Amino acid sequence: MSNPTDPRQLLGADPHTGNRKIDPVTGYDTTGHDWGGITELNTAFPKVVIWALVLTFLYSVIAWILLPAWPTGRDYTRGLLGLNQGEEAVSDFRDLSEVRQDWLSRFEGENFVALQSDATLMATAMPAAARLFADNCAACHGTNGQGGPGFPVLSDETWLWGDDTEEIATTIRHGINTEDPDTRYAEMPAFDWMERSDRLALAEFVSEMPGGAVDFESSVGTVFAENCSSCHGSTGAGGLEIGAPSLTDEAVIYGQNPGTVMQTLRRGRHGVMPAWNGRLSEAEINLLALYVARLGQPAGGGQ
């Protein structure tokens, strides 16, 4: 078939005319193809590309030999290094944990007084606690524990279950209104059955309690005594440590203007604090409890 004397069959010759165009810039001839003015140079295949292919292929072969690489039916080639990413992850995690274990393990017990009096330990632990707080608590309670709409302030001195570090640790561990068997319960029932006029009067009454200018002998005072005092105390000062807040200190989570109190009366409140048991270690929970307790101290704790 091939006829070497036929110019149309030479490499790069136009199959119809046998012409070969030489490109004046590069000195190469063209392949002879012409697509509406587009031509291609008959440039020799660049050696560097072959070398690059060889090099990257060598890299791949080495990787295939050393690492798990090719599937072989139900199994795969394990690689000479015998690496297993699951084991690697676990051992890396273990190495990291060991570095902090020598100080973190001291938080496994609950002797908070002793822990807190160890200044060196606190200097090591509190920065770590601050990050732990920022990663786990700040989304609801604010970066500095300043609270948020519907979420309690942790940086004041008002506590529903008291300011003991043990109590704070219990709240973190088991949560409030969670499915944890040892959860704390705190439920403000709905008073939607109550006459609206009574609720309005009560809301007005409660909103004025922080100012102290309320008359418990009035008719609405009687409504308060009959419906609210069993949890909030006869003067509304709370302090029963059953999750019912004091109504006299302006520290109510949901706010204390007549509008929000009306909302609270009509629908009740059933806020949830998640249980961190299982997600955080015992030591981490105690560490956080200490950090949170210090947030509430006037001198300021962790940060």
Next chain:
Amino acid sequence: MTETLSISERRIGVVLSVLLALMGLVMAAAARHGVMSTHGFMALGLGIGLAFLLAGALYDPEPPTDRLRRYYDAPTRFGIVMTLIWAIIGMGIGVWVAALLYWPDATPPWPATSFGRLRPVHTTGIIFGFGGNALIATSFHVLQRTSRARLADSVSPWVVLIGYNLFCAWAVTGYLMGSTQSKEYAEAEWYADLWLVVIWVTYFALYIRTLARRNEPHIYVANWYYLAFILVVAMLHIVNNLALPVRWTAAESFPVWSGVQDAMVQWWYGHNAVAFFLTAGFLGMLYYFLPVRSGRPIWSYRLSIVSFWGITFFYIWVGSHHLHYTALPYWAQTLGMTFSVMLLVPSWASAGNAIATLNGAWHKVRDDATLRFMFVAAVFYGLSTFEGSFLAIRPVNSLSHYTDWTVGHVHSGTLGWVAMIVFGAIYTLVPQLNGKTEMASLRAVEWHFWLAVTGTLVYVVSMWNAGITQGLMWRAYDENGALSYSFVQSVEAMAPYYLLRTIGGGLFLTGAAVCAWNCRATMRGAAGHAADRPLVAQPAE
């Protein structure tokens, strides 16, 4: 549109439009409410509108018979208009969501405008709306010119373009209504996916039929790339979107894949969407418009062929590099990593071939902003493919994964490479198809070029910084073995980069708006057809 169709073609068009309207009616009636019903009404409205448009022109005179001796450019013109519309929508939403990351409080209170629903509107609007329309429009042009033949028929290009844009509109409106199958770049629900299959098969058939009529002995390499784009995207789309609808009358569905298999299929799709949608098709564009605009021969024929096969062979393996350090077996990660490294060679060979093609035309690169767009595209193609292979290496990925470095990498490819080559192609095509020699305003092209380059650099550099900062902050431990930073500190550290990113995106969007205005001004004073013609069959010697 109608004046380029013969009366019998208009009749076919009326029938197809009525069928589309009927399909929409059935969808709307069967679903009764919800996303699918809204989408049914959209199809119904489009079908009725098209039926009126075509039926109203049914008795207009036949187009001149010499049209068959010309290339059929009306669909390309329409596709370019859609490209520009989607560019403004997609980039506009992109800048808006970028701004939301800096000013999250500015999020409006409606579900439809939440970040999570707007983000896929940006990605789909850009990849499928802007990129897809540009690919289809230019593929019709390149296919005809390099085959020296008119499109095989005049109806199916319109079916492809209008049907494809209906898919895009369904997709983005669905996301706004909260409808998604939660697969990256494949969020559209099952009926939209099926519709796209029909459109895509029509597209493939049209391409092959036209190619079969070519008056050139060889198939130009641009067509190889476009064909790879059409064929492989069909394969990826079908496999990744295999899903079982919850009901035939509702939008929701379950994918047939589950667990790590689903993740692997998704990223096999996802990465090859990058490979065959955002790379192969646009390389086809580059291989045509770069030599045309520079007037230079392709530097190496051999290199273009080897690169083509290298890219198609290596790319299909690399999707697993999106799943490093996950539940995906280690061996699949190793394969993804090594093939990604080998992929660099044909990628750089293509970029090098493009840049070497400009030898002898550097004075044009200096003077002509349109050619400069293509040159910058080739440079960014080289940069992003290097970055891609680098990020695919497992230990590098452990730093970069889940950070904004990935976002920066994607945008170095999409802004620097894909959008730049599209703008280069548009500035070459729009004057030509409207019988002019140049765009209405060359100064505007120059402005667009510098806005686009500045915007891209600001965006990409800020995201590199952002991503590396995040990666380093997340893995930093202090001497006591505790994390050095909380997550929210790494978020706060992003503020300056997110602001810069918004500014970079805003510059790029401004450039695109200038381009749209310039194209409108050029098209408005259209002086006629493209001057070039197909080869008319020669009698045998």
